[in-house]
Amino acid sequence: MTRRERAPCFEIGGLTKIYGEGEAAVAALRGIDLTIGDGELVVLLGPSGSGKSTFLNILGGLDAPSAGHVRFHGADITKFDDRDLTRWRRDSVGFIFQSYNLMPGLTADENVRLVTEIAADPMPVSEALEAVGLAKRGKHFPSELSGGEQQRVAIARAIAKRPKVLLCDEPTGALDSATSRRVLEVLVDVARREQATVIMVTHHQGIAPIADRVIRFRDGQVEEDVRNDNPLTTAEITL
């Protein structure tokens, strides 16, 4: 199967999200139709308020749409109840946030173990930390790690369950350019290795060339959907 012929991971149709009611209603998403293939690395670009984070949150089951469907390998996750969503997030989705969201009361090692203890087929904790280059920092608490290191622990925690999907919301938003490059390198590297579908929200144009596909959002709609048959490595991009 070529890159163009990937099996569908997400099939999204008529996805709409409206916040508020009546005159105060704001449409964050206005009927998005998209299909995202397995193993694709997708970068979502767009200005603030364009709806890209809302889109990501709905894909991750953190938010519910007002209308439309999101099929993940055929199953409509918008129909999932809380128990199904919990199981789905536990087994299939890895999240990476701009603000890391590590547990301050657990060491790096333990933050990863938090996930490996409940996932169906996790990788060893050491392997996950090794993959992000932090094998020797496992005993440190988040307060003892730099921002880049904390984000790499978050990546290790996300990939340790061998997720089918990695959802990343501004993963380098709080980092300087050198650290951002290192984090992206790790992220792309492990995602490719694990053949995970990666959907990354960013407002940083410079990141786009590493993606298989770049989707641009504006006013809650897809403004542009561009496929990239020759993605660059993180070393080749300008941040």
Add this chain to the structure above:
Amino acid sequence: MIALLARLGLKPRPLTLKLIRMLGSMRLQVLAVSLVVTAGTAVHVMMNGVVNSLFITRDTYYAEAMMAHLWAPAVRIPGGIVETLARHPGVARAEPRIAAAAILDMPGETAPVKARVISLPEGRQPFINRLHLTGGHLPDAHTDDLVIADEFAEAHGLKPGDTIEAVLYGAKKRFRITGTALSAEFIYAIPPGELIPDPRRFAVFWMPERAVSRAFKMEGAYNEILFRLMPGAMEADVKAAADRLLLPYGGGNTYGRDTQLSNQFIESEFQQLNVTGGIIPPIFMGVAAYLLNIVVSRITDQERGQIGLMKAFGYTDAAIARHYLIFAYAMVALGVAAGFIVGTRMGGGLAEIYRAYYQFPSLEFTAGLPVYLQGLGLAFLAATVGVFIAMRRVIALRPAVAMSPPAPTDYSHLRLDSPLFARLDQGLRLILRHLVRWPVRSALTCLGIALGMTIMVAAHSMFDGVNFMMQLQFQSLNRQDVTVGFIEDQGEGIVHEMAALPGVQRVEPFYAAPAILKAGTYERALSLTGRWPDTKLSLMENEAGEAVPVPPHGLAISASLSERLQVGVGDTIHVEFRTGARKRVDLPVVHIFTTYIGLSALIDHNELAALTGLGPRVSGVHLEVDPARMDDLYAALKKAPKVAAVTSNANAYAVMRAMMDENLNTMNLFNTAFASLIAFGVVFSSARISFAERVREIATLRVLGFSRADVNLVLLGELGILIFLALPLGGFMGRQLAGMLAAKMSSELFRVPEVTAPWTYGYATLIIVIAAAISGWMVMKQVRTLDLVSALKYSD
């Protein structure tokens, strides 16, 4: 609220608006704090208000009634002595009277009713211990009509014009009631040796002096002198003079208000109320201060960005602190206002209970302004302390630091690398690290919950103690069915007369010889009780529960007397007899036994007979009676000329039991409510704070695929551990507090044993767990509705 202010045309300042919104958004926690403050203030107002009311009412009553300062009883006092004593320096007035025991034969009462008859001066009110007539009028001086105690009349449905049958000095006669009255010396109306007023079975009545002296063959003489003293007079000096002068007439044990039975009970009640009112409200306010501390800590942590901004705008630290202080004051003000209302109502209810046992002309609950002000001060002090401790940290931050998101909490010193810890799952590690990361807060939360338990256990232990005491006194030690007292001491032949009465299966006589007991600088007027050997009905045991015999030589004294006189086994007590040859002897203390009611000193009857020089005498007998023939016995006792008092052990037990049951339910309700409030307030606030602080962690766990149950476990597991630790701590503290309360409440009249029944711990645990479960459930509801997306973003 804000809309209301706008409608009223008021434009609150921005910080005021913020304050109102804060109160609204945290209404549940505001409620929790307010309720704890309400409870503390209510108990304060109730207890101290009742003390105030009782105190004022009693003193006013004593003043109006010209209550005696001293009572000087004797056997037979010639009239002339009164004149001599009235001229003694410091004496404002001395008034003689005759006071004696009598029995009444009341319809509907099978047992003879105990009574006290007191003479009235010819045709007028006495100058000392004036009566408060509640109906009818005083009897005419030349009749043998009588005025009867109001509560007795009410209990038996008697009114002026009715008649009653009384046995005075062995002679039975019917008397007409001319009036009903209250007396300041019988506010708490009980016969000697009893604890609880029983208006159906104890009467006081007043008759013209002429009729009483005739009935008791006391013409031209009296058997008691009452004294009113000049302001500043030396009571001890007058007492000594009265003792000295009355010694030849069977006197010598003049006593003051401090040992006057009714007043002694009132004082003991003041003591108990003061102890409870002094200990319990500060516990509540301590908890309130802690709750305010964690609530304000949470707000200031949440609003650290806003605080930084306010500082950047030029607000001073004092202005910012004032803002949060007003927030805390608003919560406290709500609680204090509610506490005043609840406390005043509860005080009214408590006064109602007191009205049932204490016979005042009127007893209204008036707490008085100082009590309310103290309550207010206590609550606001708690708020101020709580807020200042909470604000110290945030106020110290520089604006730029305050406005940036907080760094991850530093747990680096809590690596906890032990192999045991390594085996724990991550949830448990989070719980344990969080617990030890804030040790002071964890300890205070634990202490707060423990205090709820403490109040329950301590309060309940008081009832356990009284139950234990009743069981011991009425069932284990005093096995007699009936105790009979005689109008005057009898010879040993009375034992055979008693044995011949219907239904009597066993007779055990005793002799009470009045004496003054001295040891060093301590002394106490008390009757030495002469006991016959081989008693089976009235027993003694020591603290270890072993039987204590009456020694052939020397004394067996109660632990309460040993404390009063500060003597132990082997020490000597100097005994000055007030009867017979009035000998003065030194007697060794051979045994100390446990009794929780009154003071007591026992001696072998042969030794006592020898010491008094009167030979074997009998003041009364304990009887074991065939239950089927009890009524026959009572009928016979009503006719027996020598009988002055009949006490049924079962009745005394039933009266006490009824009072206990009546008050137990009310007190239980209060204690349970108060303890639950504390437990709920502490657990809910802690859980809510924990939730607020860890909302990102909780959301992260949910995003990582942890179920709600897992998350609840992490959130509430910490509280679970603290509750688990708090329960034994609270049990222990409750026991200690109970011991302290028992010691502080104990008086000469009775001591509360330090006993806590196992089920008290069980009940207290159950209440705390239920309160904790409810607050846990309320926090779990918040986890269920948690918005993951917004929780994962930093907001400031």
